[in-house]
Amino acid sequence: MSVPLPWILYLSSALFSIGVYGMLTRRHAIGLLLSVELILNASVLNFVAFGRLYGNVHAQAFALFIIALAACEAVVGLAIIIGLARSAGTVFVDRLTLLKG
Amino acid sequence: MEDTVVTIPGSTYNVASLPSMLPVEPISHIAFGLLAVLILAGAGWVVALPNLFRAALSLGIVLVGVAGVFILLEAEFLAFIQILVYVGAILTIIVFAVMLTANVSAPAEPIPSSKRGAAALASLAMFAVLAGLIRGIAWPSGEPQAPTTAAIGQQLVTTLVLPFELISVLFVAVMIGAITLATATRDEPRGAPKAPRG
Numbered sequence: 001m002s003v004p005l006p007w008i009l010y011l012s013s014a015l016f017s018i019g020v021y022g023m024l025t026r027r028h029a030i031g032l033l034l035s036v037e038l039i040l041n042a043s044v045l046n047f048v049a050f051g052r053l054y055g056n057v058h059a060q061a062f063a064l065f066i067i068a069l070a071a072c073e074a075v076v077g078l079a080i081i082i083g084l085a086r087s088a089g090t091v092f093v094d095r096l097t098l099l100k101g
Numbered sequence: 102m103e104d105t106v107v108t109i110p111g112s113t114y115n116v117a118s119l120p121s122m123l124p125v126e127p128i129s130h131i132a133f134g135l136l137a138v139l140i141l142a143g144a145g146w147v148v149a150l151p152n153l154f155r156a157a158l159s160l161g162i163v164l165v166g167v168a169g170v171f172i173l174l175e176a177e178f179l180a181f182i183q184i185l186v187y188v189g190a191i192l193t194i195i196v197f198a199v200m201l202t203a204n205v206s207a208p209a210e211p212i213p214s215s216k217r218g219a220a221a222l223a224s225l226a227m228f229a230v231l232a233g234l235i236r237g238i239a240w241p242s243g244e245p246q247a248p249t250t251a252a253i254g255q256q257l258v259t260t261l262v263l264p265f266e267l268i269s270v271l272f273v274a275v276m277i278g279a280i281t282l283a284t285a286t287r288d289e290p291r292g293a294p295k296a297p298r299g
Contacts, residue, residue, distance in 0.1 A: 002129040003173050005240050011137050011170070013231035015144055015163075017224040022148030024220035025212050030199055034147050034160050037191070041167050044183075048176050055246035057256050060179055064253075067179075067186050068268050072275040074191045078198040079279035085202040087285075 008049040016042035027092045029081045033074060040070045129173055136173070140166035154203075157195050164188050175247035 015038055022035030044063045051059020085091050088098055143162030150156045164187045171180035212220075257265050 002126060003133045003170075006235050007133060007137075008170070008174070009235045010232060011140065013228055013235065014141055016231070017228035018141070018144040018148055020227060021220050021224035024223065025148065025217055027212065028153055030153055030195065030202065031148075031156065033195065034153075034156055037160060037187075038144055038147060038163065041163065044179075045167060045170060048171055048174050048179060052174050052176070052245045052247045053241065055248065057248040057252045058261070060176055060248055060253050061256050061261050063176075063179055064182060064257075065264060065268060067182055068272075071186055071191055072271055074194060075275050075279045076282070078194055079282035081198060082201055083282045083285060091202050 005049055005053055008045060012042040012045040027094055029091045029093050033077050037070065040066060133173055136166045136169045153199050157199050161188055161192050178250040178253060
């Protein structure tokens with residue numbers, strides 16, 4: 001194997017942890033979305049590495065679906081954020097209290 | 102695997118044995134190291150840069166680095182999809198959204214450093230747990246075989262045709278939903294000047 005599997009797993013878990021840190025510290029809604037993209041990339045990396053290890057074709061197809069779903073998520077999320085910026089006047093998640101009872 | 106013999110005037114090369122003659126291992130290890138540094142630095146900028154526009158551009162660095170790792174993992178098709186969909190489409194939308202919401206996000210208040218430290222501690226602990234798990238498992242060390250693009254394409258139109266088509270339906274729903282959400286104007290923006298009446 002050209003690149004040992006554990007290296008890729010370490011890289012993807014580091015990417016995942018950085019994404020979690022971003023989710024915990026970002027206040028801007030788009031910042032949260034960027035962190036989610038990091039986490040999704042970490043998972044795709046794992047799918048590809050394990051699919052290669054076991055010679056599984058479905059792993060890469062599944063990674064493809066994850067990328068497509070990430071596109072959907074980004075589009076809907078950004079539409080919501082733009083709508084929020086227009087109607088609520090803020091995009092900081094700790095100031096959004098529209099649904100507060 | 103059949104041996105492919107290519108005859109070049111003057112000499113005969115066995116193409117199948119060429120990769121073992123080249124020093125592939127160190128080169129791919131160095132490339133992986135460089136890509137890992139690129140990805141982790143970019144990811145650090147994504148979560149740490151206060152300027153969201155620069156954070157979005159750093160996400161581009163991460164995405165290109167991950168595409169490079171895909172190429173190292175012999176997943177060329179996925180690497181191209183990553184560049185096309187992620188860098189070409191998603192990142193463009195994100196940059197546009199950052200610019201569209203710039204007027205309401207100008208005063209970026211930083212998170213208190215105590216909360217920042219707690220978050221760093223939590224994510225570091227998570228990484229430590231994951232790394233410990235990875236370290237504790239004896240991974241199989243067989244010769245890996247990456248599936249070819251042709252095999253993936255074949256799967257997408259045979260076994261996986263239903264999820265593949267469902268994705269297209271989902272895309273249509275997402276497009277309609279996004280247009281509806283982004284064009285809905287129920288309230289005037291809070292800070293916008295009101296139009297004079299009469």
